[in-house]
Amino acid sequence: MFTFDQLAAFIAVAEELHFGRAAERLNMTQPPLSRQIQKLERIVGTELLERDNRKVQLTPAGLAFLDEARRLLTLAGRAPATARRIASGRTGILRIGFTAASGYSVLGPLLEQISGIVPDVDIELQELVTGEQLDGLLTGELDLGLARPPFDARTFDSRLLSRESMVLAVPSGHPLAALDRDIGPEDFSHEALIMHSPTQARYFYDLVVRLLPIDHGNVVHTVSQIVTMVSLVAAKRGVAFVPESATALGINGVAFLPLAAGSTGQVELHALWNRRITNPALRLLLQDLEFSAS
Structure with missing residues (x-):
């Protein structure tokens, strides 16, 4: 394999088209410069320069190789600085x-803040339920998660991002929407329910069944995503308990009703990360990231 010194020697001769001037430019004598070019041509397997006593010129292969040689030397010169930037967290993924x-809800404003702190860091996003995020943080496939409790505080550090109430989503024109008051358990005791999955949406499932007298005989659908629940409500498949931020989905045909005091809990969303931080970009980000729970 050729060396960077050989590439530099070739570039100098190719640009000067004169071994004497190239040697002077490289602060060396002409014989070792000629040997560098000869070694390079043997490694490449073809002549890169045509030379005689009167002139030096590039062969077609040499002309093509010149562009690649310049690119390689540029990359080589940039590599140490890139490595230092990655190590400092100023670039990377x-x-x-x-x-x-x-x-x-919070993802957009958070990304805007991240871009302001580490503008040269590339962001890769993955939509995942909380359990999948915890697995990714443990394996190192994720650096930061936006997820729901519970999680092991001995393994993960976290900051509260938002806190909001649960509301009842009903189809537009539903009789409950005409009550013009907070909704209590007696109001939905006979309603068809679209329920959270006890495995894929465990946080919401546990919250709802802990606070509300759910008759599982009324459950007509079990799903894991809030947007799916609200879409099913719009299709008049039943009613559903969703976080208040679901009103931002803008799905037509749905009304969101407040729940009576004692029938609703606070839904939390946390930023969390593995306490054993290995990504310098995350370490730099956490120094300046402001977590404001709403």
């Missing part, structure tokens, strides 16, 4: 997992 609900 930040892989962020987020729940579907956070995608239409």
Whole structure:
């Protein structure tokens, strides 16, 4: 394999088209310069320069090789600086997992803040439920998650991003929407329910069944994503308990009703990361990132 010294020697001769001037430019004598070019041509397997006593000129192969040689030397010169920037966290890749609900609430403002702190870091986004995010943070496939409790505080550090109430989503024109008051358990006791999955949406499922007297005989659909629940409500398939931020989805045909005191809990969303931070970009980000829970 050729060396960077050989590339530099070839570039100098190719640009000067004169071995004497090229040698002077490189602060060396002409014989070792000629040997560098000869070694390079043997490695490449073809003549790169045509030379005689009167002139030096590039062969067609040499002309093509010149562009590549310049590119390689540029990359080589840039590599140490790039490595230092990655080590300092000023460049690199930040892989962020987020729940579907956070995608239409806090994700946008958070990304804007991240871009201001580490503008040269590339962001990779993955929409994942909380369990999948925890797995990714453990394996190193994710650097930062936007997820729901519970999680092991010994393994993960976290900051609260948002706190909001649960509301009842009903089809537009539904009789409950005409009550013009907070909705209590007696109001939905006979309604068809679109329920959270106890495995893929465990946080919401546990919250709802802990606070509300759910008759599982009324459950007609079990899904994992809030947007799916609201879409099914719009299709008049039943009613559903969703976080208040679901109103931002803008799905037509749905009314969102407040729940009576004692019938609703606070839905939390956290930014979380593995306490064993290996990504310098995440370490730099966390120094300046402001977490403001709403």
